[in-house]
Amino acid sequence: MTAYSAASYDAVVLAGGAAKRLGGADKPAVSVGGRALLDRVLGACRDARRTVVVGGRRTTAHPVVWAREEPPGGGPLAALDAGVRQAGAPVVLVLSADLPFLGEGTVRQLIGALAVDTAAARAREAVLLTDSDGRDQPLVAAYRTEPLRRELALLAAEHGSLSGLPLRLLTQELDFARIETDSLASFDCDTWEDISAARARIREHGTVLDEWITAVKDELGIELDVDIGVLLDLARDAAHGVARPAAPLTTFLVGYAAAKADGGPEAVAEASRKAVALAHRWAEEADQAAADTSSAVRTDADQADADASGEADAG
Secondary structure: OOOOOHHHEEEEEEOOOOOHHHOOOOHHHOEEOOEEHHHHHHHHOOOOOOEEEEOOOOOOOOOOEEEOOOOOOOOHHHHHHHHHOOOOOOEEEEEEOOOOOOOHHHHHHHHHHHHOOOHHHHHOOEEEEEOOOOOEEEEEEEEEHHHHHHHHHHHHHHHOOOOOOOOHHHHOOOOEEEEEOOOOOOOOOOOHHHHHHHHHHOOOOOOHHHHHHHHHHHHHOOOOOOOHHHHHHHHHHHHHHOOOOHHHHHHHHHHHHHHHOOOOHHHHHHHHHHHHHHHHHHHHHHHHHHHHHHHHHHHHHHHHHHHHHHHHHHO
């Protein structure tokens, strides 16, 4: 099996379109979890050798190459053709810009399915995600670059132009496989109801911390794998063993120490280990001090009782 590799693929993200069901809003810029939809998609394909965004230029959280279809607003096939012209890798990951829950794991699945060294895999020209209803998603897919260019050229020659052609024409002649995944990976935001549902979903208890950490990393320009469990344990130990305000202060200092060490996740883990050990020592001393105080109080009380008993006997 050929290993999944960032150098093995380019990404093309389609960020144009009229967004009529959103009242003409600039859909790629719509915020979900404090991050633009486009930035969320760019985060999922951050390992791409090159990422081409087809659409109007804007500030993005990750570096991209810009392209524009001719004519502007010519539809997904025209936009895809403009993006593929900028791609040079043997595989192209094709995505729409409105996938709030697309993750790096799904991207690896798609790219990896074309990298498997078997006769069947080598014959595949594309791998498409299917949604929860079994519908193909050609804008959540990986394509071998040359067959994709071939089909786009044939469609352009047959119809005189790619402008206005439906996306379904693309896959009719391609030899492709399908990957079934959870409904969230292929969930796209076409309406304001979809946007509201996505915003509510990311605040659910099981996902809110991961979403928040990812948003903060993007905002600060950090690409660091964070072990949330380690940091939460550290914050708990600092709060219990020292004082509640020590929790955020300690996690800040751990991050600063890791940065000073020019390290990645290993430096964060090592700094966290040291801080946790220190918090445990503080807690042990506090427990010992409390025990000593309690013992002293009992001793004083016993002495007072003895003195009182002696006075009573003397009387």
